[in-house]
Amino acid sequence: MDLDWVRDFLALAEHRTFSRAAEARNVTQPAFSRRIRALEEWVGTPLFLRSARGAGLTAAGARFRPGAEELLRGLDRARGEARAAGARADASLAIAATHALSFTFFPSWIRQHAPFETLGALNLISDSMAACEAILLAGEVQLLLCHHRADLPTRLDDGRCESIRVGADSLVPLCAPISGGAPLWPLSRPVRYLAYGEASGLGRILAASGVAAGHEPAFTSHLAATLMTMAQGGDGVAWLPATLAEAAIARGLLVRAGSQELDVPVEIRLFRARGSRGGAAEALWQRLHAPGPDRPDQPFATRA
8 A cells, every 4th residue: 555545545535626625636537536546556445435425435435544544644654653753863972992901091082072062972982993893894883982903804804894093002011010110010020910901902002012022910800990900909911001000100009010111002993884974973073184283192201
């Protein structure tokens, strides 16, 4: 059944002549008459009594009319609700971010580039790099914020995604200090190494760099924040993102365990699936592509 048949039916029930109803529906009278007959054939019984004075509803037509009116009202209501839901979805923003960036980098970064008053609902999902990759590729989020190195391809670098650099960071070997500020675990001798788990993107980057080669892990976690707590507690050395450890370094809770030659520079990148367009995510993407001095793209400083 064609919904236009239902609209034709209601027009004829209202205007009571084929000529006026066809004019109201903006179709020729022969085409209008054919559609009314097609509807009656679909229902299986005549809906109108034809006469020289016009067309009146049969008992079946009178019974059919309330249902036809409710059908169209329901469809209009459903269409309006769907459009409203689509508008809300376009205004909302779902971002996945690795744990390390969720704690310190993300809040100030999103505040700078997408003020909350310009957004609908903002949903941040914080997880390991492996989990974040999976939910971006599954379409469960629009964007992914993560650490990245161009010389270490990930699942996101196979052509399915595009990215933009939004900042810079550095993995710095850090440990708790002893009295006087010297490192408790200097890398000039064997140390307790606090390592990242396999699901960690930082772990992949650190392993590829080779700077921690030769140090056997004494503790493993995919959470940089956990490694930072362990390092502050004197449990060993961890290569921590400067964006995450900056406050602890400034307060003297963490100090360098080795020289700057052991730092691992990394980019902070925002990824999205190719072909992803529209809504708040697109507006943020275009803002980040716009020229200007407001993108945070310099590494955080660390004290020697």
